[in-house]
Amino acid sequence: MQLKWESFNYNLKRDFKLFIFVWLYLNLLRVISLITMKSYAGDINLNDILLTIYYGARISLKTAGVLMLFTFIFVTLIGWLINKHLDKLRLGLSAVFLFILNFLFVAKYFYYREFHTNFNEMVFNAVNDDVKALFYTMIEQYHLLEGTVIIILFTAMVVYILKKYLAWQWIKKSFKFEKSLIFKISVIVFTLVFALFVRFGASFSYAKSIHWKNCAKTKDTFLNEIILDDMQAIYRGYSIKKRIDNGVIYGVHKENIAQNLEFLAKNSDAYRLQKQDLSKIDSNLVYQAHGNIIDKKQHIFIIIGESFAQWPLLDEYANLQLGENVRAIMQKDNATYTHNFMPNGAFTPMAVNAMICGLSDVNIYPNHQYESYKQVYATSFAPQIKKLGYKTQFWYAGFSGWERIKDFALAQGFDEFHCASDYQYPSGNVWGCDDEFIFDKLKQEVAQNDETTVYVILSVSNHAPYSVDLAKAGFPKEEVRAKLPVNVQNNEDLLNKLGHYWYTDKVIGNFVEDIETTYPKENLFVITGDHADRTNIEAKPTLFNRYTVPCVIYGDGITKNILSDEIAGGHINIGATIFELIAPQGFEYYSLGKSLTRGANVGFNDSVWLNTVDIGKLDGNEPIEVEKTLEAYRTISWWRSIKGNLIP
Numbered sequence: 001m002q003l004k005w006e007s008f009n010y011n012l013k014r015d016f017k018l019f020i021f022v023w024l025y026l027n028l029l030r031v032i033s034l035i036t037m038k039s040y041a042g043d044i045n046l047n048d049i050l051l052t053i054y055y056g057a058r059i060s061l062k063t064a065g066v067l068m069l070f071t072f073i074f075v076t077l078i079g080w081l082i083n084k085h086l087d088k089l090r091l092g093l094s095a096v097f098l099f100i101l102n103f104l105f106v107a108k109y110f111y112y113r114e115f116h117t118n119f120n121e122m123v124f125n126a127v128n129d130d131v132k133a134l135f136y137t138m139i140e141q142y143h144l145l146e147g148t149v150i151i152i153l154f155t156a157m158v159v160y161i162l163k164k165y166l167a168w169q170w171i172k173k174s175f176k177f178e179k180s181l182i183f184k185i186s187v188i189v190f191t192l193v194f195a196l197f198v199r200f201g202a203s204f205s206y207a208k209s210i211h212w213k214n215c216a217k218t219k220d221t222f223l224n225e226i227i228l229d230d231m232q233a234i235y236r237g238y239s240i241k242k243r244i245d246n247g248v249i250y251g252v253h254k255e256n257i258a259q260n261l262e263f264l265a266k267n268s269d270a271y272r273l274q275k276q277d278l279s280k281i282d283s284n285l286v287y288q289a290h291g292n293i294i295d296k297k298q299h300i301f302i303i304i305g306e307s308f309a310q311w312p313l314l315d316e317y318a319n320l321q322l323g324e325n326v327r328a329i330m331q332k333d334n335a336t337y338t339h340n341f342m343p344n345g346a347f348t349p350m351a352v353n354a355m356i357c358g359l360s361d362v363n364i365y366p367n368h369q370y371e372s373y374k375q376v377y378a379t380s381f382a383p384q385i386k387k388l389g390y391k392t393q394f395w396y397a398g399f400s401g402w403e404r405i406k407d408f409a410l411a412q413g414f415d416e417f418h419c420a421s422d423y424q425y426p427s428g429n430v431w432g433c434d435d436e437f438i439f440d441k442l443k444q445e446v447a448q449n450d451e452t453t454v455y456v457i458l459s460v461s462n463h464a465p466y467s468v469d470l471a472k473a474g475f476p477k478e479e480v481r482a483k484l485p486v487n488v489q490n491n492e493d494l495l496n497k498l499g500h501y502w503y504t505d506k507v508i509g510n511f512v513e514d515i516e517t518t519y520p521k522e523n524l525f526v527i528t529g530d531h532a533d534r535t536n537i538e539a540k541p542t543l544f545n546r547y548t549v550p551c552v553i554y555g556d557g558i559t560k561n562i563l564s565d566e567i568a569g570g571h572i573n574i575g576a577t578i579f580e581l582i583a584p585q586g587f588e589y590y591s592l593g594k595s596l597t598r599g600a601n602v603g604f605n606d607s608v609w610l611n612t613v614d615i616g617k618l619d620g621n622e623p624i625e626v627e628k629t630l631e632a633y634r635t636i637s638w639w640r641s642i643k644g645n646l647i648p
Helices: 002-036 046-082 087-115 122-128 131-142 144-167 181-199 221-227 230-245 254-266 315-320 324-330 348-357 381-386 402-411 435-448 477-483 492-518 543-547 571-582 624-642
Strands: 286-288 299-305 335-338 391-396 416-419 453-458 523-529 551-555 588-590 602-604 608-611 615-617
Touching: 002 046, 002 087, 002 144, 002 181, 002 221, 046 087, 046 181, 046 221, 046 230, 087 144, 087 230, 122 230, 131 144, 254 624, 299 348, 299 492, 299 571, 315 477, 324 335, 324 492, 324 523, 324 551, 348 381, 348 402, 348 453, 348 571, 381 391, 381 453, 381 571, 391 402, 391 435, 402 416, 416 435, 435 453, 435 492, 477 492, 492 523, 523 571, 543 608, 543 615, 551 571, 571 588, 602 624, 608 624
Parallel strands: 299 453, 299 523, 391 416, 391 453
Antiparallel strands: 286 588, 335 551, 523 551, 602 608, 608 615
């Protein structure tokens, strides 16, 4: 028994030493992040930095405690049972843990540059994406293989230092009292108290603990993200994803489904038509068109540009000339647009879901839900526009297997689906063909199609690995460089991304011009972006510049005043807007969102809201109209895609 205690005491000491090493290492990584990523910080002072380090040190106790828990269970306790030291096993577990820390530390730089946040729930949505394409993108764009080799070598060096550190004895002499019963009891009690202290982040109760929900202790967003070490950020993302999957997401109140239906019905025509039935979702989403504003068109083109943010189209960035083609369309007499427009979510699938099935994003991916293949949603766009005599086609510059996009589009009523794999194309990447080729194929289709048709087009080129030959396409790289702020003029990666935005704008502009020249007065165009929040020239862009996307409507009969300055909306307002533009009076359609021509006044994505006068983070302090609308859209969308049309 004495030998077993000596083994336990020996291993427990090394567990504590390991804990101290990893905890200090986590804090070192945090300080490095503060120094190397300081451009993301706002107006901060020394006190803010000290708060970040203090609260970060507290929450990283938990992360270091995870490794200590593993070594305590699998090394110390097992070593006590078999009377072995098991130093190699402890070192092996530590090596794996340190590699993960180092890998996440490096990956965070790329993730923060793309999303301006540490790891969040979006990491776990990647499993629904094209994993093969993501893998190749990481290899080509982010040098995954070379980076991993470097991380392994660096981790080996850190593990070597750890090995020497663990072998070093603070006090070489052993004392007799270490074998006494009082000492043994004291060690066990101290270990239990220490575990409690670590569990609550330098506290002994949940009420005073620090965790991902309450760690935003500074006034600066960047510093609040850095308080979370990378493993805690991953844990935050996992926790939020679980809550979302169970309907526990901001704005979703399953218990208030009836009240939300009534709110939405009163804002549509369902109340007037006396069709309201609180036992069914769909009967509360009925609108009646007020009478067509323009003549019915032969062709309707809904163009969704990959990462086609609004900011390059704003006057303050006009000198960069990144969006000259769409800007020129916006300025035509027969075009109208709103700046107050939000994407449906942070990623392309959310935009696609909004355009196909008309539901608000609650992070559950309707394209992967059983309900989406069981029946067509009443709010789905294709079957409704077909009632007006239109054939429906979905065109995607990528591949049909991405996010089940082909299956989803066809299941929700589209007549045809076309994508890059249907045609030969000379250049592209793992995500699909260069956009110009899918638009060329679409022009050929329009030329031989005599039916009135709606074409929904999703581009792909403005996306990592950003492989378009920009020089061949004519991108004026050096002219753009000269107009950029001095501090980013030598940022080749930024210039490459801006070049791909320019390319998307060029392809869209050329397509619209060609169609208009060939078929004058026969077309209606709606141009938007799937999301923004990828590329800005500022390290800390405004919420408006970071998140909003354009909404441009262009065609014969369109006038500037069709969309007023007093509107705001998002992707789920597009279907209703098209119906109000072309449908005869009394035409019934289903929609969550109001038409932009009929007073829509709220837009939001996963984290930001917008109305006609302001924009802000979703944090519980939204204007009452935003709060009510968001809750209705999200609650109804969650229920409809998870539980179906009926309410027990």
